[in-house]
Amino acid sequence: MALLTIPDENTEISDWNEISAFLAARGVRFEQWAASAPLADDASAEEVIGAYESDIDRLKREDGYVVCDVISVTSGTPNLDQVRAKFLPEHTHSEDEVRYFVEGSGLFWFNIAGSPVFRVRCERGDLIAVPKNTRHWFDFGPTCFVKCIRLFNDPAGWVANYTGSGIDQKYNPVYATPVGSAAAV
Ligand SMILES: [Fe+2]
Incomplete structure (x- = not known):
């Protein structure tokens, strides 16, 4: 299940509708999608996109996204440390960062003016759209397993503009520590 955490306020929100409302109030789209047909673990990108075609097309119409693809990251991904880093x-982007979690999970952290820093653990079935120019960062989490559909405004794709604030270092855990310890999320 999705989980919203505000570390500095020692607060967690686990109710999906409350999370969605919290994010909507800050301009972040958060939806739940369902596949139109069962998908095999080894389904092709075309099959994955086809299973969510109606929702993908709706977002393209509403927010002007023009292309989409499917990415997978696992603990066996080559150069995982560099990918994670x-x-x-x-960072920010000059376009929205839109991710639908087909499988696995991941942590989106937000640093939005007027709000304490918070993170959303997105799980299978969750769609999140980080608006352009929003300060955020992403953590694969301790299990490091995710398959996502990405939608883009710009076919050039993903470019990060790093803020250099260092605020992420206050919150990001060190995953060299075994999962299940106090430092793991
Ligand atoms: Fe990003």
Whole structure:
């Protein structure tokens, strides 16, 4: 289940509708989608996109996304440390960052003016759209398993503008520590 955490207020929100409302109040789209047909674990990108075609087309119409693809990251992904390190520092994008979690999970952290820093653990079935120019970062989490559909405004794809604030270092755990310890999320 999705989980919203505000570390500095020692607060967690586990009710999906409450999470969605919290995010909507801050301009972040959060939806739950369901596949139109069962998907095999080894389904092709075309099959994955086809299973969510109606929702993908709706978002394209509403927010102007023009292309989508499917990415997978697992603990066996080559150069995983470098891949993880790309997403962990606080950054912004000049376009929305839109991710639908087909499988697995991941942590989106937000640093939005007027709100304490918070994170959303997205799970299978969750769609999240980080608005352009929003300060955020992404953590694969301790299990490091995710298959996502990505939608883009710009076919050029994903470019991060790092803020260099270092605020992420206050919150990101060190995953060299075994999962289940106090430092793991
Ligand atoms: Fe990002």
